[in-house]
Amino acid sequence: MSTTPTSSTTEKVNGTALADVGEEPEGKGDVEQGKEQVDTADDVGEYPKGFRLAMVVLALVLAVFLVALDLLYLASQTNSTAWIRLGVYKFFPIKASFMTAIAIFELGSLICGVSQNSSMLIAGRAIAGLGASGISTGCYTIVAFAAPPQLRPAFTGIMGATFGAGSVVGPLLGGVFTGRVSWRWCFYINLPIGVPSIVVILLLFKTPSTAQPLKAPLLEKVLQMDFSGTSLIMAATICYLLAMEWGGTTKAWNSASVIAVLVLFPVLIFVFILNEWWQGEKAQLTFRILKNRAMLAVSLFAGSFFTLLYYLPIYFQAIDGASAQASGVHNLPLIIAMTITTIASGGLISAFGHYVPILVSGGVVTTIGMGMIYTLQVGSKSSHWIGYQVLAGLGIGFAFQVPQIVAQSICELPEVSHYTAISLFFQMMGGTFFISAAESIFSNKLVKHLKVNVPEIDPKIVIGLGATQFRNSLPVAAIPGVVLSYMQSLHPVFILATTLAGVATLVSLIARWEKIKIRI
Incomplete structure (x- = not known):
């Protein structure tokens, strides 16, 4: 029997991939079909081996690290263009698309580095964000075609660990460059990192026959990239971010502008859902995907992780008086622990095929770790914040990469991207939405507590100084009140991170506890 699935079988497989591992497709058993396909792929030598495989994976790791370095600078731009990338790798050659994405990212970084005004900097960030959205998808797509199926989860875990490490190293390097050289080097550093990835992929990665893009006229390809969905989700995201940024700080929550964007946000989301429903199976995001519990879980886990990653350094800076560079070093227990378990989760899924126990156990440990971080106070010992970070990092690492690993394992290769x-x-949308919510909570609480604890000082002055400068600029008598205000404002943020992890764990519990069948 041919290993090439019929259209009906493919549809069932796609349904399986999007329904928490549903029913088996008709025809040959999954294990037999996977084994036959593995043998076929190996026979034709489509997977790089040895040195070639190592170099390709290294190039992808560098590319992931490249995006993670600028994560906090490019988060909104990356998410605004994320919808476009859903169609690029499906309709255009993988190799060319990936190298183009890196080139666009490098161009945007160069523009940022040489920018002479804020408009030029914003334009550069927008261009870099467009490239970054293509790089992240391309890395996971290429590793699916470059690595044998039994190794894919492990390599995916390695890239996830790299992403986590880069998320911390980026702000750390940014602080060093800004303080000792120039902020422009935050962008210049990207240029030498991206070039090796382009060269290695160009020379050593051969696009396999299973990675050929769908054949269609160029106009049809462009029309199927769902630009209407892109426009709607971008507009909705902007409305949400503006509401979180304005509300309670620069504008009152009951002001006309805040109410307007708050009303527009759900309206645009509703229209977006209608747009996807109207397009049916041609939509980039079908209702089968919207019902997938793993997708909801990954958004919640991401919100918890990125909230902690963003606000824990503020704890170190405002409460302990650490510099921006030192606060990045203090974050290392979280990232080291996360790196270890991210790689381990990929290996465990490769070995046993079960992902829900890993997702649930990771969620439980993350929730406990986040809850312990909530207990931090002014004057907490270093042994406390180190241990709590290790606990949270171990849990995050287990859960963070599972959806990508599962998606690559159970869907047909043409659908991997x-x-x-x-x-x-x-x-990324989970991270963006919940970081914005956390920022709104933190800013509103900080203004409120500053008015109570240090009424003689304008809260706008304290906020303008930032977490690292207020100690050197405010009267000594006011410092304890400001520190207390920061601590009282951080606690609700840590509650949000803990709640997100807990809800993500509950969502993971209702997923189907089945063994995944690796596909080619």
Whole structure:
């Protein structure tokens, strides 16, 4: 029997990939079909081996690290263009698309580095964000075609660990460059990192026959990239971010502008859902995907992780008086622990095929760790914040990469880029939405507590100084009140991170506890 699935079988497989591992497709058993396909792929030598495989994976790791370095600078730009990347790798050659994405990112970084005004900097960030959205999807897509199926989860875990490490190293390097050289080097550093990735992929990665883009006229390809969905989700995201930024700080929550964007946000989301429903199976995000519990879980886990990653350094700076560079070093227990378990989760899924126990156990440990971080106070010992970070990092590492690993394991190779992009889209949108919510909570609480604890000082002055400068600029008598205000404002943020991890764990519990069948 041919290993090439019929259209009906493919549809069932796609349904399986999007329904928490549903029914088996008709025809040959999954294990037999996977084994036959593995043998076929190995026979034709489509997977790089040895040195070539190592170099390709290294190039992808560098590319992931490149995006993670600028994560906090490019988060909104990356998510605004994320919808476009859902179609690029499906309709255009993988190799060319990936190298183009890196080139666009490098161009944007160069523009940022040489910018002479804020408008030029914003334009550069927008261009870099467009490239970054393509790089992240391309890395996970290429590793699916470059690595044998039994190794894919492990390599995916390595890239996830790299992403986590880069998320911390980026702000750390940014602080060093800004303080000792120039802020422009935050962008110049990207240029030498991206070039090796382009060269290695160009010379050593051969696009396999299973990675050929769908054949269609150029106009049809462009029309199927769902630009209407892109426009709607971008507009909705902007409305949400503006509401979180304005509300309670620069504008009152009951002001006309804040109310307007708060009303527009759900309206645009509703229209977006209608747009996807109207397009049916041609939509980039079908209702089968919207019902997938793993996608909801990954958004919640991402919100918890990125909230902690963003606000824990503020704790070190405002409460302990650490510099920006030192606060990055203090974050290392979180990242080291996360790196270890991210790689381990990929290996465990490769070995046993079960992902829900890993997702649930990771969620439980993350929730406990986040809850312990909430107990931090002014004057907490270093042994406390180190241990709590290790606990949270171990849990996050187990859970963070599972959706990408599962998507690559259970769908057909031609669909890998699409499902990977969707998973990353939910992950990054979760981070963006919940960081914005956390920022709104923190800013509103800080203004409130400053008015109570240091009424003689204008809260706008304290906020303008930032977490690292207020100690050197305010009267000594006011410092304890400001520190207390920061601590009281951080606690609700840590509650949000803990709640997100807990809800993500509950969502993971209702997923189907089945063994995944690796596909080619």
